[in-house]
Amino acid sequence: MAKAHIVDTKDQARVPFLRGILTRSLRDAGLTFEEAYDIASVMRDRLGDAEISSDQLRIQVAELLRKRYDTSVVERYLARRKRAPATILVESGDGLVTPFSRGRHMQFLEASGLTVRQAEPVTARVYEHLLRKGVTKIPTCRLSHLTYLALKKSLGNKAAKRYLVWFQFAHSGQPLLILIGGTVGCGKSTLATALAHKLDVVRIQSTDMLREVMRMMVPERMLPVLHTSSFNAWRKLPFADVRQADPEVLIADGYQSQAELLAVAGEAVLNRARKERVALILEGVHIQPAFAESLRDVDDAIIVPLVLAVLKQKELRKRIKGRGTQAPRRRARRYLREFDSIWRLQSFLLSEADRCDVPIVSNIDKEKATHEVVRVVIDRLTGVFHGKPRQVFGIIPGHNLPETMPGPARSAASA
CATH class of the missing domain: 1.10.150 (DNA polymerase; domain 1)
Structure with missing residues (x-):
């Protein structure tokens, strides 16, 4: 298909008309992507395979904008050529x-x-x-x-x-260490990945991976509780008779026995991150609230613990069932068979989080949950950082800091 070509008025360079470039310029003038893309598409169809100067193209685009939008949009589009530097x-x-x-x-x-x-x-x-x-x-x-x-x-x-x-x-130079606990299927790994992208965290560590390393180093006959699922770890404890015991107590005892073993490895990972002063997300079922509570006195890093939860049984079952598309189906089927134990473990973790004053984040929608976790992080930081604008941004030589910035007033909706 023949393409239109644009001749630069200044250096006479001849380049193909690119709809994406015009779309970006129109977005810079304040149009939405859909509006900008539509204008660029109309111009592409109008030009066909013609050759046109860059100045003529701008004139035609401005005329099209005048027919559809108010003059402020046209002015912003034309002002880019007059005032905008190639790069700020x-x-x-x-x-x-x-x-x-x-x-x-x-x-x-x-x-x-x-x-x-x-x-x-x-x-x-x-x-x-x-x-x-x-x-x-x-x-x-x-x-x-x-x-x-x-x-x-x-x-x-x-x-x-x-x-x-x-x-x-x-x-500040202080590392941010986020600890995400929660039971099987609540979305810890998915949320950790989304959160790492949003907060620019480059390191994510799973306690499941730490457990695998420990299993390779310590045989099952020496630490049987390490070589089973967290919700079934109680089966490896040396109870005299489990038939008379409360199932919730058994599950909690088994889980805590395994989590305490992983706490050593988890603390080592956190200490390494503190030493290197790098941000880290540590996620996994073994992040128990009591472990996070033991780190409260750390003063060379910002530690933010939380427990992720799916508070409806039907939704948690659905998520576990969906894991079969990403993990071996036999594992998903096993989790479903043990669903009651998984649910009891989540109830224990939520109770412990409440006792230790660790935030609980409900994960029904990934985007909303990620946003809520960011707010949890900011709330934690607010208790540590109290600088005023001039202290934080500083007095800049040659620049007066205005008290207001021109623009539309704030809407009534709260941020």
């Missing part, structure tokens, strides 16, 4: 210079507790502000202060405060 550079405190990335900016906002829907317009607003001012280079602290002001204006003081706390933590 961001300079960190140690002198490292990188291009401003809206994707990374949004990710940082999401890490501070915003949803994607809340973060996207804030990033767009900050970016448009930089374009209007003709900024070509900006210090990280200045950019972050502008973001703080945009949040305060758009979403209110609480959202701005959470961002301030996350920024102060991110520049």
